[in-house]
Amino acid sequence: MRVALEINGDDYARDVEPDLTLLSFLRDVLGLTGTKWGCLTGDCGACTVLVDGKPVVSCLQLACQAQGREVTTVEGLETPGGLDEVQAAFVSNGATQCGFCTPGMVMSVEALLRTNPSPNEAEIREALAGNLCRCTGYSKIVDAVLQAAAERRSAVGSPAADVS
Amino acid sequence: MADVFIPGSLEEAVDFLADHPTTAMPIAGGTDLLVDARTGRSRPERLVDLSGLRGIEGFELDGELLRVGALTRIRSIELDAELGRRATALVEAARVLGSVQIRTMATVGGNLCHGTPSAEMPPSLLVHDAVAEITGKGGQYSVPLAAFFVAPGRTVLAPGDLLTSVRARVPSSAAGSCYLRQTVRWSMDLAGVGVAASVHVEGGAVSNARVALCAVAPVPMVVTGAENAVMGTSLAPDALAEAGRRAAEACSPISDARGTAEYRRQVVSVLVPRALRIAWLRATGSWPEGSPAPVNGVWTRE
Ligand SMILES: Cc1cc2nc3c(=O)[nH]c(=O)nc-3n(C[C@@H](O)[C@@H](O)[C@H](O)COP(=O)(O)OP(=O)(O)OC[C@H]3O[C@@H](n4cnc5c(N)ncnc54)[C@H](O)[C@@H]3O)c2cc1C
Numbered sequence A: 001m002r003v004a005l006e007i008n009g010d011d012y013a014r015d016v017e018p019d020l021t022l023l024s025f026l027r028d029v030l031g032l033t034g035t036k037w038g039c040l041t042g043d044c045g046a047c048t049v050l051v052d053g054k055p056v057v058s059c060l061q062l063a064c065q066a067q068g069r070e071v072t073t074v075e076g077l078e079t080p081g082g083l084d085e086v087q088a089a090f091v092s093n094g095a096t097q098c099g100f101c102t103p104g105m106v107m108s109v110e111a112l113l114r115t116n117p118s119p120n121e122a123e124i125r126e127a128l129a130g131n132l133c134r135c136t137g138y139s140k141i142v143d144a145v146l147q148a149a150a151e152r153r154s155a156v157g158s159p160a161a162d163v164s
Numbered sequence B: 001m002a003d004v005f006i007p008g009s010l011e012e013a014v015d016f017l018a019d020h021p022t023t024a025m026p027i028a029g030g031t032d033l034l035v036d037a038r039t040g041r042s043r044p045e046r047l048v049d050l051s052g053l054r055g056i057e058g059f060e061l062d063g064e065l066l067r068v069g070a071l072t073r074i075r076s077i078e079l080d081a082e083l084g085r086r087a088t089a090l091v092e093a094a095r096v097l098g099s100v101q102i103r104t105m106a107t108v109g110g111n112l113c114h115g116t117p118s119a120e121m122p123p124s125l126l127v128h129d130a131v132a133e134i135t136g137k138g139g140q141y142s143v144p145l146a147a148f149f150v151a152p153g154r155t156v157l158a159p160g161d162l163l164t165s166v167r168a169r170v171p172s173s174a175a176g177s178c179y180l181r182q183t184v185r186w187s188m189d190l191a192g193v194g195v196a197a198s199v200h201v202e203g204g205a206v207s208n209a210r211v212a213l214c215a216v217a218p219v220p221m222v223v224t225g226a227e228n229a230v231m232g233t234s235l236a237p238d239a240l241a242e243a244g245r246r247a248a249e250a251c252s253p254i255s256d257a258r259g260t261a262e263y264r265r266q267v268v269s270v271l272v273p274r275a276l277r278i279a280w281l282r283a284t285g286s287w288p289e290g291s292p293a294p295v296n297g298v299w300t301r302e
């Protein structure tokens, strides 16, 4: 089956098995291995990507169901200046240990901040309920999200943001 | 390995399913179906992808009639402010289902058609006298949602039938509803007990009440006895306790990882009064508008 979609701003079209998951399409067909392969049953969130700006677990979506849509993966977040605010805040807050959950976490945070630029701790924890981390104990992750949100708000408020 | 058919219309989907009655299955959000396929619980040879079909996605409120398309995503119910006021129990059930990712993908139709005993959507629809609207090879027909569920994993749908929407009656004033559940973990857990209640209040007394449960019987159930216990009352403690007792008697839970049958019955007897009480507070304007109930009816954190 021919699957054509946009990933991180680039168009891709490939002939694939009809029941291939979006996760396998990204990792095995396109080599975009930032998106992680975890439980494959929707529980861990390591495979989270955005489809038309909304977070989904790519292990439970067929690639053909994303036909014609815009997909954003962790590879699409980097800006010309380096890591984006969320990624940078994960690094500077020690919100990453083994790192396996991080790409999925970061994508869920991106989705949260698009709709809620100033989340409180409860809202952050609710938004990340579907992203399991076995290392950090979550509090560093919450700190990172609070910092990323504050930085993004001040960047939007500053004249420098108008350059784009 | 399954083949995938992408129909251009509802009719094409129905025709394809009718032509392949034993091998084809519809797929909507895939959050039940692909887990079943992964864990070997089902092996569909052909999938009919409903996710791109127009016309059965989204909901509309027309006076007291609420119609929810089968393809409506749980997340869009969760985020709707008007539904939050008018069909509060439905929104509360949507809020606790899975994670943001799962709610973004999962559909109302899939939640009903999978027939999981603990599925979150049925109780909150049952308390609004919901009716399932179905399209099959022979045309369209309707079934009261209370008669839709047959056994765990089984509904009245015949091979080739598609659920297209659910219609429900949501009163526009003097009414309130609530959904509560008991879980082992605070999030990302299935209900050990789920309770929805709705009440209509006239002249300071309950003029209509509905109580429905999930996860405590082979199929979601309406508890008429509990409803009768509070009809005409102003929900005094003894009436509430009697409603809880009758609901606990009427259900038939099993013992599993989420609790023993005895414990579940006990929880039913506690959650039914709490849900009725919160529904009453909402109906009488004494509950802060837009404020969801804590998942099990009491504030225990923060
Ligand atoms: C990690 C995780 C957590 C979850 N947590 C909860 C929870 O807390 N509470 C809860 O209730 N559920 C929970 N679920 C299950 C929930 O996601 C599903 O029940 C969901 O609502 C099913 O909808 P879907 O669109 O994904 O269905 P699908 O998986 O696409 O389909 C489910 C079944 O319904 C059939 N079907 C779908 N649409 C139709 C239709 N229109 N007509 C006829 N048949 C149809 C399919 O053939 C299939 O048999 C969870 C799932 C996961 C993976």
Ligand code: FES
Binding pocket: A036, A037, A038, A039, A040, A041, A042, A043, A044, A045, A046, A047, A048, A057, A058, A059, A060
């Ligand atoms: S790999 Fe998709 S949720 Fe775990």
Ligand code: FES
Binding pocket: A095, A096, A097, A098, A099, A100, A101, A102, A132, A133, A134, A135, A136
């Ligand atoms: S950093 Fe190891 S799982 Fe989260």
